[in-house]
Amino acid sequence: MEKEKNKSLIDRVWDFFASVKLAIVVFAVLSLTSIIGTIIEQNAEPERNVRLLAKFFGQSAAPTLFRVFDTLGFMDMYHSWWFVAILLLLASNLIVCSIDRLPKIMKLVKEPVKPLSEEHFRGFGIKKEIVLKGRPEKTRDMVAGAIKKAAGFNLAEIKEGEGYQLYSQKGNFTRLGVYITHFSILIILIGAIIGIFFGFKGFLNLPEGAVSDVAYARNGQEMPLGFSIRCDEFNVDFYGNSDMPKEYKSRLTIIKDGKEVMKKEIRVNEPLTYKGITFYQSSYGLVPGGGGNSIFKFKLTSKDGRTEEVSLRFEGSFTIPGTDLTGKIEDFSPALGFDEKTGMPFTYAEQMNNPAVYISFYEKDKRKYGGWILKRYPQTGQLPDGHTVEFLDLWGIQYTGLQVRKDPGVWIVYLGCITMSIGLFIAFFMSHKRLWVRLVEERNNTRVIIGATANKNRHAFERKIDRMVSLLSKAHEGGK
Amino acid sequence: MDSSTLFGISEISYFVAMVVYITYLAFRKPQIGLTATTITIIGFVSQTSAILLRWKEFYDLGQMGILRAAPFTNLYESLIFFVWCLILGYLVIEFRYRNRSFGAFVTPIAGLALAFIDLTGMSKAIQPLVPALQSNWLLAHVVLSFIAYSTFAIAFSTGLMYLILKTDKRNEPSYIFWTVALGVLVVILTAMGLDYLKFKLLIRTPEGLIKSYLFKATLFSQTTAVSALSWAAALAFIFVLWRYGYVIKRVVAAFQVSTEILDEITYKSIAIGFPVFTLGGLIFGAIWADQAWGVYWSWDPKETWSLITWLVYAFYLHARLLRGWKGKKIAVVAVVGFVTVVFTYLGVNLLLSGLHSYGALE
Numbered sequence: 083m084e085k086e087k088n089k090s091l092i093d094r095v096w097d098f099f100a101s102v103k104l105a106i107v108v109f110a111v112l113s114l115t116s117i118i119g120t121i122i123e124q125n126a127e128p129e130r131n132v133r134l135l136a137k138f139f140g141q142s143a144a145p146t147l148f149r150v151f152d153t154l155g156f157m158d159m160y161h162s163w164w165f166v167a168i169l170l171l172l173a174s175n176l177i178v179c180s181i182d183r184l185p186k187i188m189k190l191v192k193e194p195v196k197p198l199s200e201e202h203f204r205g206f207g208i209k210k211e212i213v214l215k216g217r218p219e220k221t222r223d224m225v226a227g228a229i230k231k232a233a234g235f236n237l238a239e240i241k242e243g244e245g246y247q248l249y250s251q252k253g254n255f256t257r258l259g260v261y262i263t264h265f266s267i268l269i270i271l272i273g274a275i276i277g278i279f280f281g282f283k284g285f286l287n288l289p290e291g292a293v294s295d296v297a298y299a300r301n302g303q304e305m306p307l308g309f310s311i312r313c314d315e316f317n318v319d320f321y322g323n324s325d326m327p328k329e330y331k332s333r334l335t336i337i338k339d340g341k342e343v344m345k346k347e348i349r350v351n352e353p354l355t356y357k358g359i360t361f362y363q364s365s366y367g368l369v370p371g372g373g374g375n376s377i378f379k380f381k382l383t384s385k386d387g388r389t390e391e392v393s394l395r396f397e398g399s400f401t402i403p404g405t406d407l408t409g410k411i412e413d414f415s416p417a418l419g420f421d422e423k424t425g426m427p428f429t430y431a432e433q434m435n436n437p438a439v440y441i442s443f444y445e446k447d448k449r450k451y452g453g454w455i456l457k458r459y460p461q462t463g464q465l466p467d468g469h470t471v472e473f474l475d476l477w478g479i480q481y482t483g484l485q486v487r488k489d490p491g492v493w494i495v496y497l498g499c500i501t502m503s504i505g506l507f508i509a510f511f512m513s514h515k516r517l518w519v520r521l522v523e524e525r526n527n528t529r530v531i532i533g534a535t536a537n538k539n540r541h542a543f544e545r546k547i548d549r550m551v552s553l554l555s556k557a558h559e560g561g562k
Numbered sequence: 563m564d565s566s567t568l569f570g571i572s573e574i575s576y577f578v579a580m581v582v583y584i585t586y587l588a589f590r591k592p593q594i595g596l597t598a599t600t601i602t603i604i605g606f607v608s609q610t611s612a613i614l615l616r617w618k619e620f621y622d623l624g625q626m627g628i629l630r631a632a633p634f635t636n637l638y639e640s641l642i643f644f645v646w647c648l649i650l651g652y653l654v655i656e657f658r659y660r661n662r663s664f665g666a667f668v669t670p671i672a673g674l675a676l677a678f679i680d681l682t683g684m685s686k687a688i689q690p691l692v693p694a695l696q697s698n699w700l701l702a703h704v705v706l707s708f709i710a711y712s713t714f715a716i717a718f719s720t721g722l723m724y725l726i727l728k729t730d731k732r733n734e735p736s737y738i739f740w741t742v743a744l745g746v747l748v749v750i751l752t753a754m755g756l757d758y759l760k761f762k763l764l765i766r767t768p769e770g771l772i773k774s775y776l777f778k779a780t781l782f783s784q785t786t787a788v789s790a791l792s793w794a795a796a797l798a799f800i801f802v803l804w805r806y807g808y809v810i811k812r813v814v815a816a817f818q819v820s821t822e823i824l825d826e827i828t829y830k831s832i833a834i835g836f837p838v839f840t841l842g843g844l845i846f847g848a849i850w851a852d853q854a855w856g857v858y859w860s861w862d863p864k865e866t867w868s869l870i871t872w873l874v875y876a877f878y879l880h881a882r883l884l885r886g887w888k889g890k891k892i893a894v895v896a897v898v899g900f901v902t903v904v905f906t907y908l909g910v911n912l913l914l915s916g917l918h919s920y921g922a923l924e
């Protein structure tokens with residue numbers, strides 16, 4: 083007595099977790115709560131959401147409401163205990179539901195088709211009849227051939243009175259498509275969990291020429307990489323002379339135990355991976371106060387064609403080859419613009435959009451002239467004396483902003499995605515088809531009765547069978 | 563001819579086709595039906611050529627290879643592509659089911675989507691791609707998402723028609739649902755139309771700024787009187803729609819499509835859309851994000867809304883398995899599903915971006 087009551091409780095719990103009703107409730111709850119997280123800004127500064135709440139509920143209620151929402155975890159709701167609990171509920175629902183139904187489905191998958199009795203034939207959704215000349219022994223092979231040709235079925239057969247019954251099935255495994263889909267969700271969840279527990283996300287702003295053996299978490303905490311990474315060069319390409327970046331890329335070198343083990347140029351959408359850690363090109367900028375360490379590169383060409391390339395630091399000087407004209411770098415702008423009204427130069431961006439140097443030229447310690455030379459506009463380097471100074475590059479002033487990630491779960495997530503795609507394809511675009519054909523002797527002719535089922539896309543299957551029937555009647559006419 | 567002329571031709575064709583399809587419903591003359599189909603096909607062909615032309619224009623400009631020049635990258639281009647898929651899907655159904663009646667329901671969606679482009683004044687300029695957008699995964703993601711969106715749009719139309727045909731009592735929840743849903747849709751579109759007029763007449767700032775004027779002309783006007791009047795008008799309209807919904811029902815009944823076929827098309831569209839959306843919308847999107855930023859899922863509003871959309875359609879597929887959920891209830895889910903699609907695509911950028919600094923109407 084006691085025992086039976088216990089069992090029924092367990093049964094009831096089992097049924098609860100196995101029900102599709104629970105699944106749709108979970109879908110609804112997940113959707114509705116997810117909406118909240120798109121309105122309340124996640125992981126934002128408290129003031130921002132207080133302001134947001136004030137918009138909806140008024141100034142006075144906002145701080146209290148904020149505290150309530152904050153306690154309930156809505157400020158980082160997708161990682162809150164209750165959201166994770168709903169996801170786990172979904173997972174248990176899936177597991178129990180699958181275990182509950184799998185035996186029945188496996189039976190459907192494994193079970194061979196059996197010949198059917200006469201009354202069974204009446205109930206078919208797809209049913210065709212045709213009469214062929216000749217007794218069943220003669221027409222049998224033709225019918226089997228037509229079915230093989232039109233629908234690809236290999237038929238089994240038994241003798242049935244004066245006639246035969248032919249039967250076959252295809253795609254019985256497609257019944258598993260739904261289960262593959264469901265299983266893939268579990269794989270993805272497992273991959274995500276592994277990523278959360280065994281991975282890290284961080285960033286690293288690496289100036290040109292600098293080396294680092296750590297990355298930084300969002301809260302500033304150092305995370306050792308286990309090797310070093312160096313930025314050899316960073317560059318931005320723009321669309322024409324506009325300020326719209328076309329591409330930005332970093333040349334990176336991985337150094338392990340003092341040896342250079344890997345070199346790669348990365349750009350947005352083309353990261354570098356070493357020992358499970360991936361570096362993504364994500365941003366860039368100017369090293370604050372970095373002018374002192376950077377190196378300017380110029381190509382000098384004198385009036386009579388003598389050339390020389392020089393590299394120098396800020397406030398350094400060079401001499402035009404074969405002359406005593408010296409130039410000195412006196413100012414620098416990463417993005418030089420000229421005011422439209424006054425014509426005064428100014429820096430319009432804290433990025434290397436339009437780098438320029440101001441160079442004064444001296445002859446025998448007397449300033450002769452000076453001006454801005456822009457990297458993007460080589461004509462600005464033409465000196466009045468006929469020499470040219472080409473501003474080739476400025477190295478060491480930019481840093482490359484790298485997103486650093488280690489996620490051992492990502493491949494499991496991708497495996498889950500592939501599994502899901504396969505499962506969905508099977509579930510929606512393939513079907514389990516079964517086909518029975520009776521050949522009944524009728525005054526020395528054969529009445530062919532076709533019955534068929536498909537669990538999906540019945541119309542497509544029906545069209546195939548229609549084709550088969552027309553093939554039969556054609557073959558038949560040909561044989562007459 | 564350049565691409566914008568061709569786009570113009572297709573836009574006009576779809577609107578004319580809409581009128582002719584509705585006329586066809588009223589008179590049921592085969593010639594009228596044939597005319598409607600022909601006009602739709604003309605629109606479709608000219609739109610196809612326009613897309614190809616724009617592709618070529620972009621290719622000549624960008625010099626970054628054929629795939630990078632695919633014109634599906636900004637809001638304007640993706641809406642155009644959505645309309646293209648929708649019309650293609652509709653033409654397939656017209657030929658498969660030999661039924662023109664849905665035309666009157668699908669061409670308005672196409673026309674409205676195109677009108678929406680003009681209404682919001684979104685930029686039609688060919689823009690070079692910023693580095694993050696230069697990805698084949700992104701391209702596949704956008705293309706497949708829009709194919710899925712168009713199947714969902716078809717499911718929306720047939721689901722709505724199903725509801726209109728199947729309900730008659732004014733206190734029935736599904737009747738209230740469809741009248742209110744349709745009412746809200748019309749109100750929103752009208753309000754946006756008025757915003758547009760006011761914007762065109764009064765405010766002469768760059769086009770893109772329409773975003774900050776949305777609904778300011780009516781429902782959320784600074785003037786209390788205007789705003790109160792707008793709300794009253796909106797509610798009155800919805801009430802009238804609810805009160806006289808049978809008129810619409812009579813119009814739809816003239817389509818003479820069986821509710822079984824409507825239900826079947828709704829399911830089939832979602833059965834195609836769901837796997838395509840899963841692969842293209844969620845999986846390819848995640849792969850792209852992973853390649854570009856190193857996170858395959860970051861719960862940003864756009865991603866979350868895609869997930870919500872996906873969950874609603876999962877809800878649809880599973881609710882069908884339950885007894886008692888067949889028919890009207892499930893049609894409601896198909897309609898709600900498309901509302902989440904629209905919100906994912908436009909609402910996130912238009913409304914949520916006003917709340918935080920996320921995304922922008924390009």
Ligand code: HEM
Pocket residue numbers: 099100101102103105172175176179260263264267506509510876879880883
């Ligand atoms: C996000 C999670 C889920 C996804 C993406 C998903 C997907 C699917 C898909 C695509 C189908 C096929 C539907 C059709 O052919 O019309 C299906 C069927 C089904 N699902 Fe799910 N499902 C999910 C969760 C669940 C859960 C939690 C349950 C638990 C009860 C469940 C139970 C079922 C059942 C019983 C079927 C019908 C199987 C059959 O026809 O033999 N699903 N699911």
